[in-house]
Amino acid sequence: MIYIKIEDLDFYDDANILVKSFYPRTEVTSKPIDDAELTIEVESPVIDGRSKGEIHDEFKEKLYLQLVKLTGKTLPWGNVTGVRPSKVVVKMFNNGVPESDIRKFYREEHFVSEEKIDLAVVVAKKELEILKSIDYIKGYSLYIGIPFCPTTCLYCSFTSFSLAIWQKEVDNYLDALIKEMQFVSDSMKDRRLDTIYFGGGTPTTLSAQQLDRLLTALENNFNVEHVYELTVEAGRPDSITLEKLLVLKSHKVGRISINPQTMNQKTLDIIGRRHTVQQIIDSFKMARDNGFDNINMDLILGLPGEDEAMIHYTLEQIKKLSPDSLTIHSLAIKRAAAINILKEKYKNVSIVNTDEIVAMTAAYAKEMGLEPYYMYRQKNMAGNFENVGYSKPGKECIYNVLIMEEKQTIIAVGAGGASKVIFYSEDGNYDRVERIENVKDVRNYIDRIDEMIDRKRKFFAENSF
Structure with missing residues (x-):
């Protein structure tokens, strides 16, 4: 202590x-x-x-300088404690600040390394390129939360519920969710819907029939013909079946995410992901074979017991699959995560992340033709690094950019959903962001769905945005 x-x-x-x-x-x-x-x-x-x-x-x-002197080491992000460094760079570019002054600001006032300055600048430029083609002030995005998972991972602190326990409540949850979607559709009918993101949890824990029901409700209530992007996190390979992929394809889902986190079976077992490495490979190939040409994969650096050699092996296996985008996370141990709650049990498990490992992942991404397009940081990240989304040109996730830069109103439905409403002044300048929160517990959400809708109704009645 x-x-x-x-x-x-x-x-x-x-x-x-x-x-x-x-x-x-x-x-x-x-x-x-x-x-x-x-x-x-x-x-x-x-x-x-x-x-x-x-x-x-x-x-x-x-x-920061006191800690450098005390420990004899520096941090890659210097004394920057904010979670969105690229957002600051975007704002400075928009205000006409020259790139040389931006670099000087980070270098001299915040002690950020040249590598991280380069990353923040490159990402900010890519984000600005993506944003210029979207009327993010007049449009909005929709987040649909499915809070169920096959199991809860050791590092996870998101609100998720075991499907095995909550199986009988899934249809009741969908009833409530669709009711909230219907309200949002009516309330936002004068705005263009730009992107839709199904997250969780693991949306593909739903059965094929339940996915079809939910996506049909989406199409019946929203004008989805002109959305830029429709993403469904297929996340866990053990939740993916051919029938589900065909349902997604029939509803014009353009982007999915199949997330291994690691390609080392020993680590998968430690972190509580009840699937095999082969299932990852099989699920990915099945999606490719059925026409999915925009597949993201998530990896986590700093997983318990993983060293540089193991991460190198994972990257080699991912390279063979050649995903369209790759999101590299540095492990952030949250207070609610099992690894933190049971820290005495895991106190001798090594958590390793280094400059060399981060540089290796960036080099692999480049070899795969992937470029950084969004990034963010979290508290308690292994190695004090960052999360970076890499993508093939044209395969960037627009929703990720919009939510990280807080440029567009995102209405969230479902248990644990947190809507972010962005306010702009009359001259089009960013003013503020306000949140509308849903309860996290599934049972509470089902029982109190009218209250969740009334929260939004009251907010929309009292605010013009």
Whole structure:
């Protein structure tokens, strides 16, 4: 346990993130304890006439340099604690800031490495290219949440429910979900629907008949003829069947995601994914054979027990499959994840992520003809790195860009859905974002669906966006 001795607790969140970045998998506290492994005393800045951002930047700079001196190491993202570095770059480009000044800003004020500056700039340029063809102010996107999974992975903190336990409630859930979709359709009828994303959980835990029912309801309630993109996360290979793929294809689903996370069977067993490496390969090839030409695959760096050689093996196997996009995640251990809750059980399991591993994944992506197009960071990430989406040109996920840059209103339906409504001023400048949240529990969502709809109804009645 590390004790952060700090006078002004308004700065504690910044201190907590930075200290954990230098000391991963170590608990920190702002309360004095007798048996602290380390005490870090942090001087709070003087509160004067400067903006809140400027004061916090001064605090992070001083603490970062203090931690560098204490540990003898630096971080790839320097003292940047925000989760959307490319969003800052996009904003600076839009404000006419020269690229040279953007690079200087990150290098001199935030101590970011040249490699990460390059990444942020490249991604921002790609995002701007994608966004210029979309009227994101007048349009909207739709997120449809399916919270069921075959099993819960060791690292996962998302709201997901075991299909084995909740099987009898799935149709009741779909009843409620379709009811909410009908309300959203009527409420947003004057806006163009740009992208649709089925996420979860694992949407393909639904049966083929249930998928058909849900996609038919989508088509009956929304004008989907001109959407730029319709994505369904097929996620877990053990949830994919030929019948389900044919249903998706018949409803013009253009993009799917088949997510191995790793191609090492030993790791799959550790993290609780009850499928084999061969099932990953078979599911991917089955999707290809049935006309899916936009398939994403997710990998996670820093999984328990994986070293550089194992990740190299995974990348070699993925290269043979040649997906259209590849999303590389650096493991972020959330508070609600089983690996964190059961940390005593897993305290001796190594979690490794290095500059060399991240560089290796980028090199493999390049060899596969994939270019970075979106990125984001999370708290408690292995190695203090980032998540990067790579894609073949023209196969980028527009929804991912819209949600990361917070450029467009995204209405979310389903248990755990969090709608983000983006407000713009009359002159078209970004103003603010507000959230409308659904309850996370499946039973609560089913029982309180009218309340979830009323939350949206009240928000839409009180706000013009």
